[in-house]
Structures are given as structure tokens and as C-alpha cells.
Ligand code: HPA
């Protein structure tokens with residue numbers, strides 16, 4: 001669906017399509033444990049978040065040079081633009097690369113090169129969100145923030161991702177405080193597999209402005225009331241939820257109930273190369289499975305621009321919002 005939208009929950013490493021993975025493996029002399037792209041695709045059967053993360057981290061071994069990161073981001077931006085994405089706030093996982101010996105500067109400069117020309121090349125404005133891996137230590141996160149200091153002009157926010165259960169937001173209080181002092185904005189994954197309490201911690205202890213996923217807030221009516229009253233955006237990822245078995249099937253996704261409750265919901269792709277579709281595909285899928293009408297779809301698109309970190313450029317936000325109003329559904 002080409003409805004204009006902002007994508008606010010997108011892991012750039014999760015846009016690595018099998019074809020690019022094999023091309024980069026060849027270029028960099030990396031051997032993949034799969035013979036063909038079809039064989040690799042056949043491995044995309046996941047039981048939960050961890051089973052996906054195992055493959056996600058393994059496949060990143062092909063990403064080594066600045067050019068690799070630039071190519072990855074450019075390929076994503078082209079696909080996103082073709083599905084109506086006008087603005088993208090893009091996660092990356094520096095620790096997944098520095099752990100393999102790739103310097104953080106290689107990652108950020110490579111991504112940055114693609115992002116800085118994206119508006120001209122693809123008509124998509126961009127921001128970069130540095131995510132900490134929550135299954136690593138708080139000290140590692142602090143070290144990563146420190147290593148990113150020479151590149152902060154390219155980074156607008158921090159986030160928290162990877163294996164959620166057992167790694168509550170409170171573990172990262174110090175690094176969120178340090179990032180606040182540096183003027184960075186804050187988001188965190190919470191309530192994907194973890195309990196509603198993790199969403200409360202992300203709000204109260206980390207001071208996040210948006211909650212990534214946040215699906216499990218629906219188990220806690222008081223929390224829902226708070227999220228509604230404070231207009232805290234939730235970056236939902238419907239196809240991801242089905243692939244990682246957070247919901248049984250798309251027809252069971254609570255998105256309609258969440259919208260009816262007044263939550264500020266947005267629809268995003270998470271790791272589109274692995275979960276069966278990009279942003280527009282996620283909109284198509286919820287329209288079809290949940291019978292969303294054009295006004296509900298328009299609300300989701302409006303929400304995405306309301307939730308975007310565009311406070312420094314309200315003129316741009318207003319322009320994107322007027323594109324949403326002008327969009328004609330067929
Ligand atoms: O969906 C996700 N959840 C947590 N961590 C992640 N890292 C990439 N994708 C995800």
C-alpha cells in the first residue's frame with residue numbers, strides 16, 4: 001500500500017535479503033552455512049524471538065565494510081520508498097558488529113552515507129537510532145555509547161533490543177541517563193515477549209518517548225489508560241508478531257482493540273527480510289486480515305507522523321500529514 005507513512009520500527013540488519021547476503025558473502029570471502037538463497041529462506045521458520053535472533057546475528061557476518069552498510073541501507077530505502085514510506089527512523093545494533101571486529105565508525109559512516117542522500121535519491125527523510133543489545137551488560141552499553149560519541153551528529157535517539165525476557169529496562173538506567181545528558185531521544189523495545197511491567201519500567205526508569213511493540217500492555221488496563229492519556233506511541237509490527245508467534249495468526253492481532261482503546265498505534269515492519277514484508281506489506285496484511293477500513297488505515301498513517309521525531313521540523317511533519325489526507329484509496 002502506497003499510503004504515505006513513517007516507518008519507526010525497522011532494524012536495518014533485518015532488511016538483509018538472502019540475495020544481498022550471498023553477494024556480500026562472496027565479496028568478503030565469508031562462507032555461509034547455506035548453499036543457496038532458497039536453502040537460506042527455508043531456514044526462516046521461527047518458534048520465538050530467540051530462534052530468529054540466532055539466525056539474524058549469524059547472517060550479519062557478511063557485513064564488513066562501509067560500502068556493505070551503505071548498500072544495505074540504500075536497498076532498504078528503495079524498497080521502503082516503493083511502499084509509500086516518506087520518513088524512516090532506522091535502528092542499528094552496533095554491538096553486533098563491534099563484537100565481530102567491525103569498528104563502530106565503519107557501521108555509522110556506511111549507514112550515514114546512504115541516509116544522507118536518501119531524500120534526494122528516494123524521497124525518504126531519515127534518522128538513525130542506536131540500539132543496545134539488552135542481553136549484553138550495562139557496561140557494554142555504556143562503552144558503546146562512549147564509542148559512538150564522535151558520530152553523534154548522525155544519531156537522533158537510542159533504543160534497546162534483542163532478547164527481552166530476563167533483561168528488564170531497569171538494567172539500562174545509567175546508559176539512558178548518559179544519553180539524555182547528550183541530548184539524545186529515547187525509545188525501547190518492551191512488551192513484545194516481556195510483561196507489562198517492562199513497559200512501565202521503560203517509561204518510568206528509562207524515560208522513553210515511544211514504546212517499541214508494547215503489545216502486552218493489553219494485559220494491564222491501568223497501563224493502557226496511562227498510555228492513552230499520555231499519547232505514548234506504540235510501534236507495532238504485525239507480521240513480526242505472527243512470524244515470532246507472539247500472536248497465533250494475523251486475524252487474532254489486537255490492533256483493532258488497541259486502536260479502539262485510543263492507543264496511539266503505528267504499523268511497522270521490524271525485520272522485513274525475515275518476517276514476510278516491508279511497511280506497505282504490513283498495512284496490506286492488517287487491512288485484509290483485520291478488515292481495517294480506509295479511515296482506520298489513514299489514522300495509522302497519521303499516527304506514524306505524529307509519533308515521528310520531527311519536532312525540529314514541524315513544517316515537514318505538516319507536509320507529510322497533508323499527503324496522508326490527500327491519499328486516495330482505490
Ligand atoms: O523484533 C525484535 N525484537 C527484539 N530485538 C530485535 N532485534 C531485531 N529484531 C528484534
Ligand SMILES: [Zn+2]
Nearest residue numbers: 011161189270
Ligand atoms: Zn524490533
